[in-house]
Amino acid sequence: MKSFHYLFWAYTLIWIVLAGYLLSLSLRLKAISSQLRRLKSRLPPDGEP
Amino acid sequence: MTPRSASLTLCAKDLRQELRTRESFTAAFFFALLIQLVFGFAFDFQDLGLGFPDVGAGVIWITLTFSSILSFQNSFLIERETSCLTALRLCPCEPSAMFVGKFLANVLFVLAVQGVVLPISALFFSYDLSGVALPLALVVAVNAAGFSALGTLFAAVSVRTRRSELLLPLLLLPAATPIVIWGVKATRICLAGRGVGEFAYLVGLSGCFGVIFIVAGILLFDYVLEE
Amino acid sequence: MERALRFADTVLFPLVTVLMVASLYFVFRVAPNEVTMGAVQRIFYFHVPSAWVAFLAFFLVFLASVLHLATRRMIWDTLAHAAAELGVLFCGIVLMTGPIWARPAWGTWWTWEARLTTTLVLELVFVAYLLLRSQAESPAQGARLAAVVGIAGFLDVPLIYFSVKIWRGHHPIVFKTGGGEGLEPVMLQAFALCMVTFTLFFILLLALRFRLGLLQEDLAELREAARSGRTT
Numbered sequence: 001m002k003s004f005h006y007l008f009w010a011y012t013l014i015w016i017v018l019a020g021y022l023l024s025l026s027l028r029l030k031a032i033s034s035q036l037r038r039l040k041s042r043l044p045p046d047g048e049p
Numbered sequence: 050m051t052p053r054s055a056s057l058t059l060c061a062k063d064l065r066q067e068l069r070t071r072e073s074f075t076a077a078f079f080f081a082l083l084i085q086l087v088f089g090f091a092f093d094f095q096d097l098g099l100g101f102p103d104v105g106a107g108v109i110w111i112t113l114t115f116s117s118i119l120s121f122q123n124s125f126l127i128e129r130e131t132s133c134l135t136a137l138r139l140c141p142c143e144p145s146a147m148f149v150g151k152f153l154a155n156v157l158f159v160l161a162v163q164g165v166v167l168p169i170s171a172l173f174f175s176y177d178l179s180g181v182a183l184p185l186a187l188v189v190a191v192n193a194a195g196f197s198a199l200g201t202l203f204a205a206v207s208v209r210t211r212r213s214e215l216l217l218p219l220l221l222l223p224a225a226t227p228i229v230i231w232g233v234k235a236t237r238i239c240l241a242g243r244g245v246g247e248f249a250y251l252v253g254l255s256g257c258f259g260v261i262f263i264v265a266g267i268l269l270f271d272y273v274l275e276e
Numbered sequence: 277m278e279r280a281l282r283f284a285d286t287v288l289f290p291l292v293t294v295l296m297v298a299s300l301y302f303v304f305r306v307a308p309n310e311v312t313m314g315a316v317q318r319i320f321y322f323h324v325p326s327a328w329v330a331f332l333a334f335f336l337v338f339l340a341s342v343l344h345l346a347t348r349r350m351i352w353d354t355l356a357h358a359a360a361e362l363g364v365l366f367c368g369i370v371l372m373t374g375p376i377w378a379r380p381a382w383g384t385w386w387t388w389e390a391r392l393t394t395t396l397v398l399e400l401v402f403v404a405y406l407l408l409r410s411q412a413e414s415p416a417q418g419a420r421l422a423a424v425v426g427i428a429g430f431l432d433v434p435l436i437y438f439s440v441k442i443w444r445g446h447h448p449i450v451f452k453t454g455g456g457e458g459l460e461p462v463m464l465q466a467f468a469l470c471m472v473t474f475t476l477f478f479i480l481l482l483a484l485r486f487r488l489g490l491l492q493e494d495l496a497e498l499r500e501a502a503r504s505g506r507t508t
Contacts, residue, residue, distance in 0.1 A: 003316035006376050014322055029487065029488050029491065036495055039498045202424070211411045211412075216408060216411055262428070
């Protein structure tokens with residue numbers, strides 16, 4: 001029975017780590033995309049040397 | 050300038066610089082001595098009934114790795130501080146020859162420091178080195194060469210960054226694991242008084258490590274030196 | 277490039293989700309209990325694929341580093357960075373699940389046995405690789421130096437493995453069912469499924485992280501353009 005304890009924690013930790021990384025990736029992607037949009041809107045249209 | 054003469058010239062320049070200032074040697078030597086002191090307190094040989102053959106290999110290799118890191122760092126920091134890195138880049142010789150020159154100088158520094166520290170270490174821990182001096186010298190020389198090959202490459206890389214003093218140990222120590230493992234194992238066999246035949250394969254493996262990273266350094270040094 | 281990344285979004289993501297659910301089903305419902313270690317052995321189904329993925333990631337770092345030095349294109353550097361981050365992540369999972377498995381199986385959290393020690397050293401090598409990138413003085417220089425370290429680090433991998441193996445004996449033989457050697461067919465199926473799932477999951481994460489890297493570069497370029505626009 002005790003070994004289920006370890007099994008549970010092993011899989012839980014794996015999921016926490018993977019979910020955490022996926023979350024961090026999507027947050028970073030959102031932040032960068034919005035920064036890019038803001039910057040693109042502030043820059044003049046292309047055509048400069 | 051042929052690559053060979055370029056390497057030797059650069060090595061000679063580093064040695065001359067060191068002989069003039071004795072900066073790097075002094076720092077590495079006293080650091081190595083301090084490590085012996087800490088070991089003396091940490092392991093309390095007499096109280097614990099430990100002998101040098103038991104933990105001597107560990108003492109020797111921890112001393113060598115940490116004091117050598119200081120030497121490797123210094124060999125490139127001097128170039129950076131005197132803006133010599135640019136001069137090296139403009140040199141009309143192969144970057145690979147420069148790597149070999151730096152590597153040779155580093156090996157000689159490491160061996161010079163260890164040549165003085167090892168007998169002192171044996172003295173502190175009451176061990177007679179005379180029986181094992183030559184085999185021990187072989188083990189230390191080959192492993193120091195391997196360690197210096199990787200150390201020279203990584204020192205050149207880390208000196209181009211902002212926190213070079215922090216970065217070099219972090220880069221070098223895990224990557225040098227094979228040298229540490231094989232060096233310690235061979236040294237332990239050597240200090241136990243057993244024959245060269247028993248640890249020859251370990252010295253061979255360390256030699257392979259050295260060759261692989263000398264070649265890697267020769268091929269990659271150009272990219273490290275670039276602006 | 278955009279097509280490949282969109283493929284990851286539209287096809288890979290649902291595929292990996294389905295495979296992951298199927299893998300969990302196989303691991304917990306289909307595969308039998310292992311004879312000597314009981315239920316805790318099931319950690320193996322995620323522990324070993326994580327190790328495989330970490331190794332795959334580090335191999336990608338090596339390839340991308342070589343390509344970056346050969347072609348000087350930043351896209352390879354972006355790929356190397358993404359792969360290294362994932363390698364460190366999955367190596368971390370191996371180092372977490374290893375002790376959790378070791379404790380009930382062999383009574384101790386850490387045993388300095390060959391494979392786990394090698395994984396620890398590799399993790400440290402590639403963490404230093406990521407640190408190097410963050411300390412470089414410019415992105416181009418960081419890319420080049422990181423490529424050199426990535427190549428040297430990967431060349432070191434077999435040497436590290438071999439040296440640790442010489443230092444410690446072998447990974448204990450951990451799977452036996454019934455009276456036979458090795459894995460039972462059902463366990464083998466579950467294991468194979470997990471390997472495929474993790475590999476595809478890695479590709480999915482790589483695509484996402486790679487996209488993030490490309491966007492970061494775009495942002496840096498735009499900022500540079502904005503700055504130079506302001507000064508002229």
